[in-house]
Amino acid sequence: MKRILAAMLAALTVFSTAGCAKPDNSTKPVTPDQTVEPVVPSVPQLTPEEQAEQERLAVEQAREKRLQTLLDSMTLEEKVGQLFFVRCPTENAVEDISTYHLGGYLLFGRDYKDGDSWLTWEQFIQKIESYQDAAAIPLFIGSDEEGGTVTRASRNPNLFSETFKSPQKLNYIGGIEEILRDTDTRSRELRALGINVNFAPVCDVSTDPKDFIYDRTLGQDANMTADYVRLVVPAMTEGGTLPVLKHFPGYGNNVDTHTGIAVDQRPMETFENSELLPFKAGIEAGAPFVLVSHNIVTCMDADLPASLSPAVHRVLREACGFEGIAITDDLAMDAVQAYAKDGAVAVMALQAGNDMVVTTDYRTQIPAVIAAVQDGTLDESVIDNACLRVLRCKDTFLRIPENNP
Numbered sequence: 001m002k003r004i005l006a007a008m009l010a011a012l013t014v015f016s017t018a019g020c021a022k023p024d025n026s027t028k029p030v031t032p033d034q035t036v037e038p039v040v041p042s043v044p045q046l047t048p049e050e051q052a053e054q055e056r057l058a059v060e061q062a063r064e065k066r067l068q069t070l071l072d073s074m075t076l077e078e079k080v081g082q083l084f085f086v087r088c089p090t091e092n093a094v095e096d097i098s099t100y101h102l103g104g105y106l107l108f109g110r111d112y113k114d115g116d117s118w119l120t121w122e123q124f125i126q127k128i129e130s131y132q133d134a135a136a137i138p139l140f141i142g143s144d145e146e147g148g149t150v151t152r153a154s155r156n157p158n159l160f161s162e163t164f165k166s167p168q169k170l171n172y173i174g175g176i177e178e179i180l181r182d183t184d185t186r187s188r189e190l191r192a193l194g195i196n197v198n199f200a201p202v203c204d205v206s207t208d209p210k211d212f213i214y215d216r217t218l219g220q221d222a223n224m225t226a227d228y229v230r231l232v233v234p235a236m237t238e239g240g241t242l243p244v245l246k247h248f249p250g251y252g253n254n255v256d257t258h259t260g261i262a263v264d265q266r267p268m269e270t271f272e273n274s275e276l277l278p279f280k281a282g283i284e285a286g287a288p289f290v291l292v293s294h295n296i297v298t299c300m301d302a303d304l305p306a307s308l309s310p311a312v313h314r315v316l317r318e319a320c321g322f323e324g325i326a327i328t329d330d331l332a333m334d335a336v337q338a339y340a341k342d343g344a345v346a347v348m349a350l351q352a353g354n355d356m357v358v359t360t361d362y363r364t365q366i367p368a369v370i371a372a373v374q375d376g377t378l379d380e381s382v383i384d385n386a387c388l389r390v391l392r393c394k395d396t397f398l399r400i401p402e403n404n405p
Contacts, residue, residue: 067391071384077101079387080369085140085327086362097134100366103390104140105131106358112156120158128194138398142197145190149215153190168219180235187239196398198241201232203278204251213251222274226281233285242397245282247293247329248316249306250275254295261335268299280320288324288393290316294335305336313353325389331359344368347378355386
C-alpha cells in the first residue's frame with residue numbers, strides 16, 4: 001500500500017511541474033496589430049546585355065503587333081498593290097500610286113529626263129517627293145545602279161559628275177577599300193535623291209570574259225565574290241540604300257534572258273560549292289531583298305524558270321536561310337511570258353514564293369492577282385504573308401507612320 005501511495009505522489013509531482021513550466025516563447029502568437037511580411041523569392045539580377053535583349057524583344061513584339069493590325073485593316077486591293085514593284089509609267093505615275101496601292105517604282109533612264117532634257121537635281125527630287133506624297137505607305141524607289149554597263153541615275157550629268165564605275169574597275173583601282181569607299185558615297189548620294197533601293201550587288205560568279213554576265217560581276221571566283229558581297233551589303237544599307245542580291249541562284253555562263261530562255265544544266269554541286277556562296281554571304285550580312293532570275297535551273301526545276309519555281313524558292317528559304325523579300329526579275333522579259341496561263345504571270349510568281357514582282361504591265365497583272373484570290377486559285381494567306389514581309393522591311397528602313405492606319 002505504501003508503494004502505491006508513493007507512486008501516485010510521484011506522478012502528481014511530475015504533472016504539477018509540467019503544468020507550471022514556462023511557455024516556449026520561440027513562436028509567439030501574432031497579435032491583431034501585427035503583420036507578417038511575406039517571403040519574396042529573390043529575383044536574379046539581369047546583366048546589361050540581358051536587359052537590353054528584353055527591351056529589344058518588347059519593342060519588336062509591339063512593332064509586330066502594330067504591323068499585324070495594319071495588315072488586318074487593309075483591303076485585298078491594298079495588300080496586293082504592295083507586292084508590285086513596278087516600272088515607273090510614262091503617264092499617270094502619281095495617280096496610279098493610289099489607284100493601285102503600289103509598293104514601289106523602279107526607275108529607268110527615261111525617268112531621269114523630261115523628254116530629251118535631263119532633269120535638274122531640284123526637278124528630280126520634286127518628282128520623287130510627289131510620288132511619296134501620293135502613297136499611304138512609303139514607297140520603295142529603286143534604280144539599277146550596279147556601275148559600269150548598268151547604271152541609270154549617274155548618266156544624268158545634272159545629278160552626278162561621272163557615271164558609276166563597275167566593281168571590276170573599282171577593284172582594279174584600289175581593291176576592296178576602293179569598292180567600299182565608292183559604295184558608301186554612291187549610297188548616300190542616291191538616298192539624297194530619294195532612291196532607297198539599289199538593284200545591286202550582282203552576286204553571280206563569272207571569271208570568263210565571254211560570259212554574258214561577266215562585265216556586271218566582280219570577275220572573281222566564288223569565295224572572293226562572297227567576301228565582296230559580305231562587305232558591300234552593310235555598306236549600302238548604312239549609306240541609306242537597300243541592296244538587292246541578284247540573280248539567284250546564280251547566272252553562270254547563260255544567255256541573256258531579256259530576249260530568250262536560258263537553260264542552266266549545271267549540277268547541284270556547282271551551286272552548293274560555288275554559285276550560292278555569295279548569296280549566302282549577303283543574306284548573313286542582312287540583305288533585305290533577293291532577286292530571282294528567269295533561268296531554268298534543271299537541277300532544281302527542269303520545267304519552270306527560277307522566278308516561277310516553288311522548288312527554287314525552297315532552296316532560297318531553306319538551304320540559304322533567307323527570310324526577307326524575294327522579288328522577281330522583270331516579268332516583262334521574254335523568258336517568262338510563255339509560261340503564264342492567260343497572261344497572269346504575276347499569279348504564278350506569287351504562288352512560287354515571291355513576295356514582290358517587278359513588272360511593266362501592272363494595270364493588267366494586279367487585277368489578275370485579285371481575281372485569282374477571289375476565285376480561290378491563289379490563297380489569301382499567300383498575299384498576307386508576302387505583304388507582312390514588305391511592311392516589316394518598309395517599317396524598318398523607311399518608317400511607316402505610327403498613325404497608319
